[in-house]
Amino acid sequence: MLPVVESIVLRQMASGDRLSLQVYKFIGAQPGKKVYIQSNLHGAEIAGNAVIHQLIEFFLTINAPDLAGEIWLVPVCNPMGTNERAHHFSPGRYCVYEAKDWNRIFWDYEKQADDLVAFTKSQLHVDVEVVRQNYLTIIKQQFTKILEKINSPSCVPYTELFSYKLQNLSLDADYLIDLHSSTDKALDYLYYFRNREDSAKYFGFDFGILLDKYDGDAFDEAFIKPWLALEACFKELGREIKFDMEAWTLELGTGMQMNPDSVAKGVQGVKNYLAQKGVLQIPDFSDDTKTHEMTFVSSSNRKKYYAIAGGMIQSRIKLGSYVKTGEKLYQILSFNKEGKLPNVIDVCAQQDGLVYDVATNQAVNEGEFVLGVIS
Template identity: 65%
Template structure:
């Protein structure tokens, strides 16, 4: 099955060169769900590009009757961040010109309608108007409302006085993904991380389809991240229906896969990412019932679920060098030493060591890539 390949101009540089996006659209013979998958929103987090390349190879080999609906893939979705360097090191987490995290800039329908001073009333009024409709009708009507509001941004984006680049950039990405049913944003740890995913409430069963060891529930979020901005309005509408005494759950899902660490395409992380996405497509009915995936489990994967509010991050109490630290993935008990800092004080004294102990039971899921730390810099995360 050949994809439709769309090249989208994104930004013209001072040199006259133009940065572009390239989207690969695989469309099945039968209509169905739309899956949107992107990677490399943070410049150093490149592993998702390898995942997408292998997914393109996989989908290329399918017959169009094997695909129900469509899958859109956007590798290297942030060429500005991807190209950013400091000596040998990739960074690209922040737009240096505007000092904004590339994954904290996105348009949030809920926040936008709050400008009208009646966000809750608008959502609740919409829910009341749809109380006797079936879920499919409600979903279509609400998506139309989101699209209509999003379309009001077009004039601003194209205005004669222009807009900051981050606004144009987010507009491009969200215009591609706004009508998706399932959204997958592939990231890596900025430091050294395990393979896991972030998910939203009431989506635990689908989370298991990715076949990873653990997932983190985003019980705290503000809507500015890519996955949050996508699903937040739908979660809010579900709450409105609950207030009205009706339980409604939309088949709309958003995921952030965290695979390995930045600046590296770790083979194991790539393989797990590809395997998980393929199984997710199969379990969600995007791959036909007759299509068989080889060597995949027949039952849901057993995952450990945590919440973001359970994460404890440890920051250096003094400046110095990390002389010892527990390994990534280690189970620790409260009171157990997790790292030690060699401190070169400037007080006319000999160097000292500072021991840091776990304050909760858990396991180490993220550790700093740099073992030289200033006071207050991240060292490790335990969940």
């Protein structure tokens, strides 16, 4: 099947050039869920673009009856970040003009939902799908007010304009998948939200990190947080509800690289997920995630290690290693300007855990990131 391809203008530059997004919409013959998938929100995190390309090639081979609902794919979703360069490096993590993380700029309805309890009480005996439509209507009504600011003579900063364009595409989705990579070197894993462990297994990753603490400004958080708040409010009022709405961030290995293994894991994971959720309806589709064992940990159990002195990192433990408390993680070869000989400083683990993320640069200033351990 062929997609509907739509281009959306993002920004006019001082030179007169315009930056745009391209959206590929695969629309099935059967009604169903809307899936929104994007990649490259951070400029150096490019593996997701290869994942989306391979997904597009796969969807071209299926027929419309094989798809229930629709899948929207947005590769290179942040051209400002993608095009940013500093010598050989492709940072693109921050909007340098506004000094904001590109993934900490999104609109979270839950922060302004002062009438959530009243709304929940009014929906206590209403069908779940009707509740979803009623709540989504309110979210959309509040979201349109952003457009009023954009169209006003004073306009808004670019990060607000940009976040509006992305969220406008995804606001009414059922399942949202945001494809990322580490800024440095990392394993493949995913972030998920409470009560979604069963669905997380469909991706076939070895471990997932529960976001148990978050502020709602990230893309996946802003999407799902209002619905989690509504679920919690229903529970407090005596009704158990779980909306079939999910948000995922897939972390696909190392930044500035399209690692083939990470890309393959992302492609297979997304296909498995879509099949298990009933979006892909291909009878002979093979899936080995039903019996997949996955380790779940909480984001609050992450421990990041920052350099206790400036110098060069040596003898660093390998990515993917399990460490015990007190075991050496790395050494800092530290120089000085005090007429003394260089010295070597051992840094040891403060907790047991898995080394899941390590810095690319092994020359560090005091206080810069070296590695991350999660338990």
